[in-house]
Amino acid sequence: MKTNGLMKGAVLLSASILLSKILGSFFRIPLQNIAGDSVLGIFSLVYPVYMVALTLSVAGIPLALSKLIAERESSREIRVIHRTANVLGALLGVSAFLIVNVLASPLATALGGPSTLPAIRAVSFALLFAPYMAVYRGYFQGTGDMTPTALSQVMEQTVRVAVIIGAAYISVRMGMEASTTAGFVMTSSTVGVAASFLYLVFRYSKVPSARRKFTGTYTLEDFRVWSKYILKISLPIAFGTLTVPLLQFVDAVTIPAGLRADSNYLFGLYGRGLSLIQISTVFATAVIYPLLPAISHRLAAGDVSGVKLDIRNADRWNHLVSWPAACGFVVLALPLNVALFTDASGTLVMAILGASSVFISFSIITTGILQGLGKGKQAAVVISTAAVLKIVLNLLVVPAFGLTGAALINVLTFLFIYIGNALLVKRSAQLRLVPDRFLRLLGSTLMSGAAMAVPFLFFSPGGWTRGEAFLFVMISLSAGALVYGGSLLVLRVVSLQELKLLVKR
Numbered sequence: 001m002k003t004n005g006l007m008k009g010a011v012l013l014s015a016s017i018l019l020s021k022i023l024g025s026f027f028r029i030p031l032q033n034i035a036g037d038s039v040l041g042i043f044s045l046v047y048p049v050y051m052v053a054l055t056l057s058v059a060g061i062p063l064a065l066s067k068l069i070a071e072r073e074s075s076r077e078i079r080v081i082h083r084t085a086n087v088l089g090a091l092l093g094v095s096a097f098l099i100v101n102v103l104a105s106p107l108a109t110a111l112g113g114p115s116t117l118p119a120i121r122a123v124s125f126a127l128l129f130a131p132y133m134a135v136y137r138g139y140f141q142g143t144g145d146m147t148p149t150a151l152s153q154v155m156e157q158t159v160r161v162a163v164i165i166g167a168a169y170i171s172v173r174m175g176m177e178a179s180t181t182a183g184f185v186m187t188s189s190t191v192g193v194a195a196s197f198l199y200l201v202f203r204y205s206k207v208p209s210a211r212r213k214f215t216g217t218y219t220l221e222d223f224r225v226w227s228k229y230i231l232k233i234s235l236p237i238a239f240g241t242l243t244v245p246l247l248q249f250v251d252a253v254t255i256p257a258g259l260r261a262d263s264n265y266l267f268g269l270y271g272r273g274l275s276l277i278q279i280s281t282v283f284a285t286a287v288i289y290p291l292l293p294a295i296s297h298r299l300a301a302g303d304v305s306g307v308k309l310d311i312r313n314a315d316r317w318n319h320l321v322s323w324p325a326a327c328g329f330v331v332l333a334l335p336l337n338v339a340l341f342t343d344a345s346g347t348l349v350m351a352i353l354g355a356s357s358v359f360i361s362f363s364i365i366t367t368g369i370l371q372g373l374g375k376g377k378q379a380a381v382v383i384s385t386a387a388v389l390k391i392v393l394n395l396l397v398v399p400a401f402g403l404t405g406a407a408l409i410n411v412l413t414f415l416f417i418y419i420g421n422a423l424l425v426k427r428s429a430q431l432r433l434v435p436d437r438f439l440r441l442l443g444s445t446l447m448s449g450a451a452m453a454v455p456f457l458f459f460s461p462g463g464w465t466r467g468e469a470f471l472f473v474m475i476s477l478s479a480g481a482l483v484y485g486g487s488l489l490v491l492r493v494v495s496l497q498e499l500k501l502l503v504k505r
Contacts, residue, residue, distance in 0.1 A: 016150035021282045023157040027164050028275040029340050035168040035181050037268030037345070042182035044271035045111045045252045045264070046119040050126065050189060051245035053100055057092040058130045060234025060241075061085065062138035062149070068229060069142025082139055083218055084226035089131030096127040112256035112263040118183030126189040129197045136200035148203045152196040160192030178264065236376030243367055243383050244281070244360065247413060248274070250390045255406050258398030269346030270403050272337065273353030277360055280325045284318055284361035295372030308431050311369055316435040320494070322361040323441065324484050327449040329354025332476055334461050338469035344461075352407035359414035366421030366433065373428050382420035386413050440491040448484035452476040 032040040065085050072078050100107070101124050108117040133156075137149040164185050171181035255270065256263035298306040329336070333351035337344050370379040390413045397405035422433045435441065455476050464472070488494045 016153045020153045020157040023154075023161050024278070026275075026279065027161045028271060028278070030165050031168055031185065032268065032272065032275075032341050034165065035172055035185070036178070037271075037341075038178040038262070038264045039168065039181050039185065039268070040271045041264040041266065041268030042116050042119055042178060043185060044248075044274055045256065045267055046116050046123060046182070046186060048245055048249035048252045049100070049107060049111070049120060050123040050186075052242065052249045053096045053124075053127055054130055055238055055242050055245055057096040057127060058134040058238075060237030061089065061131065061134040061230065062141055063237055064230045064233035065135060065138025066141035067233060068226075069139060070144070078142075080218065080222050081226050081230075082135070084223050085135040085138065085230060086132065087223055088227045088230060089135045093128045093131040096131075097124050100124040100127065110253045110257075112267070115179035115264055116182070118179055119186040122183045122186040123189050125187075126193045129190070129193045133193055133197040133200060136197070136204055139204070140200070148200055152200050155199055156192040156196035158192075159195045160188045163188035163191045236380070237371060239376060239380035239383065241367075242380075243363055243417065246383060246387055247390055247410075250387050250394065251406065251410070254391055254394035255398055255403070258394065258406075259402065260399075266403060270349060270353075270406065272341050272346055273350040273407065275340070276329050276336070276350060276354045277357050280322070280329065280354070280357035281361050281364060284322070284364040295369065299373070307373075308429060311425070311429060311431055311433075312435075314365060314369070315433050318361055318365045319435050319438070319441060320488075322358045323445040324448050324480070325361075326355050326358035327445050328452060328477060328480060329357060331449050331452045331480075332473055335464065335469040335472045335476070338461075338464050339466055339473055342466060346403065349403045349407045352404065353410060356407070356411040356414055359411065359418050362418040363414050363421065366418060366425060369425055370421060370428070373425070375424060375428050378424050379421060382417055382424070385420070386417045389413060389416060437491070437493045440493045441488075444484055444487040444491060444493060447487045448480040451483035452480035454479065 028040060028043075031043065065081065068081050069078050072081065101121065104117060104120045104124070107120055108114055111120075133152070137152060140146070140148040167184040167188065168181060171184050176184070251270075252267075256267060259266050295307055295310055298304075298310065330351045333354060334344055334347050337347045337350055367379045367383070370376065390409060393409045393412070394406060397409055401408075426432055453476075455472060459472060461469075461472075489496060
């Protein structure tokens with residue numbers, strides 16, 4: 001019964017993470033439609049700053065806390081751990097808030113100018129609540145109750161997206177400048193986190209042990225010992241989840257420096273492609289959450305063959321999904337751009353960034369695998385090296401080739417991370433990350449791409465309305481999906497039963 005309950009909790013948590021990621025991926029589209037590319041550009045410049053600060057101050061705390069609490073039976077010890085996490089959360093939150101605000105002006109200058117300053121200051125307030133929110137999520141996960149965490153994640157994203165759309169609509173109707181509009185839009189992060197935090201506090205107040213008075217003395221030594229444990233577990237996880245935010249932060253700092261024209265507008269065009277990346281990596285992100293603890297549990301039990309099976313399955317499904325998704329983004333970049341963002345500006349950049357999504361998905365999966373194998377530090381070295389490489393290449397290439405050069409560097413950077421991670425996985429688990437019948441899989445992908453391109457022979461893309469472009473995308477995607485699924489079966493890349501499972505996923 002207990003195992004069944006844990007499985008249900010894991011499924012619920014994974015479902016909420018997936019739903020939250022979907023909500024968090026699509027909001028850029030209505031934001032651009034309502035407020036335009038300049039506001040999307042400012043948002044895309046500032047958001048990585050917030051995500052890096054948030055990841056370093058929060059990521060890993062829920063998992064670390066849940067692990068420590070789950071291993072303890074003494075109610076007093078659990079409360080000491082929880083209190084330590086609250087103090088640590090307060091220190092991390094206030095530190096992140098102060099650092100962002102102290103560096104707000106230099107950050108704004110680095111991000112392209114003072115137009116980003118209101119958004120930076122607005123988003124910094126979310127950092128005060130986020131660590132507390134993470135602590136309460138970790139507490140409930142540690143006690144085996146996944147419902148509060150799941151609901152709080154969905155609540156945070158729902159409120160955030162609602163505020164983004166509402167703030168953008170009201171600001172545009174009032175005729176506000178792009179910088180002011182972006183500042184109002186960025187308050188969404190604070191409102192979303194605060195709503196989630198208040199819900200978790202309310203749920204915690206209903207826990208019987210929370211009503212009992214703390215007995216004994218909480219000392220500085222308690223904080224020193226338990227904070228060390230929490231940070232030891234959480235920091236590798238934080239660095240592991242930093243891959244995409246860190247590299248997007250590098251883009252936000254280095255790309256505007258190389259652009260000679262309106263950097264906010266141009267980065268908004270770049271942000272269109274980032275929207276596709278966010279959408280395409282939802283599957284990879286959703287796979288990681290159950291995969292990491294699964295690998296850790298099998299390693300603890302000495303089940304090496306089970307570890308290899310989990311890694312192979314995750315890698316195989318990711319290949320089956322990521323290659324055709326990237327192919328679709330490349331082939332259908334033009335109609336997707338018109339359908340989603342109203343015009344064809346920046347289509348080439350969007351296509352290249354869409355192509356990079358396959359390596360971003362592979363990077364996310366392999367980083368998660370390395371974390372599960374206890375190789376988080378090695379993964380962090382690969383990510384740090386890639387960040388330095390991206391800085392150098394952006395500074396050299398963007399002044400000459402603009403956004404197109406930046407998009408190509410994005411492909412190369414994530415390819416570098418994937419290769420580095422794959423080599424580490426091969427050395428750590430004696431496992432080569434190339435799925436069976438890989439060439440046949442690529443053949444199926446190319447055939448699906450050709451099928452998606454066939455409608456271009458009959459319909460000219462010039463002068464499309466958004467509705468026509470959307471209809472074209474639906475027709476092409478349907479043709480591509482049918483050819484892809486059929487070719488997978490004909491070439492025996494997957495069985496019919498496996499294909500049904502892929503569709504269900």
